[in-house]
Amino acid sequence: MKISATVTLKKDVLDPQGKAVNQTIKNMGFKNVTDVRQGKYFEIEIDEANKEKAKEIIEDICKKLLSNVVIEDYIINYK
Amino acid sequence: MKISATVTLKKDVLDPQGKAVNQTIKNMGFKNVTDVRQGKYFEIEIDEANKEKAKEIIEDICKKLLSNVVIEDYIINYK
Numbered sequence: 001m002k003i004s005a006t007v008t009l010k011k012d013v014l015d016p017q018g019k020a021v022n023q024t025i026k027n028m029g030f031k032n033v034t035d036v037r038q039g040k041y042f043e044i045e046i047d048e049a050n051k052e053k054a055k056e057i058i059e060d061i062c063k064k065l066l067s068n069v070v071i072e073d074y075i076i077n078y079k
Numbered sequence: 080m081k082i083s084a085t086v087t088l089k090k091d092v093l094d095p096q097g098k099a100v101n102q103t104i105k106n107m108g109f110k111n112v113t114d115v116r117q118g119k120y121f122e123i124e125i126d127e128a129n130k131e132k133a134k135e136i137i138e139d140i141c142k143k144l145l146s147n148v149v150i151e152d153y154i155i156n157y158k
Contacts, residue, residue, distance in 0.1 A: 024144060032126040036123050037122040047111040
């Protein structure tokens with residue numbers, strides 16, 4: 001089963017990487033882009049038929065490895 | 080309007096970053112994770128009411144800045 005996890009900075013955490021991308025986009029002439037926030041994306045292949053069980057495992061991995069829960073949020077999606 | 084763009088390496092391009100994450104997950108004891116591929120995620124706020132027009136602009140940005148079309152794919156989603 002393929003599951004994706006998207007890790008993004010929480011709303012009130014500054015995102016200098018996103019700001020830099022936003023500025024570059026503006027400099028390229030796309031004037032109507034107002035904000036960019038960047039995150040990480042993981043596509044995880046897991047050998048587990050039970051959807052709920054698989055999601056639980058991925059959530060565990062997100063908490064322990066892929067994200068810093070103090071400043072980041074994660075979203076899990078089935079592919 | 081909020082639009083997200085996910086940039087991932089094409090299927091046949093080696094992903095050492097994903098491999099490293101996969102190995103770490105295995106070392107942590109999650110034995111049923113078989114593959115991990117990592118990508119970039121962008122959340123873009125755009126001042127454009129027309130959905131199609133907004134998507135076109137984001138696609139342009141993806142091609143010119145956010146992705147390397149030779150080795151990467153991008154997916155655009157409305158939020």
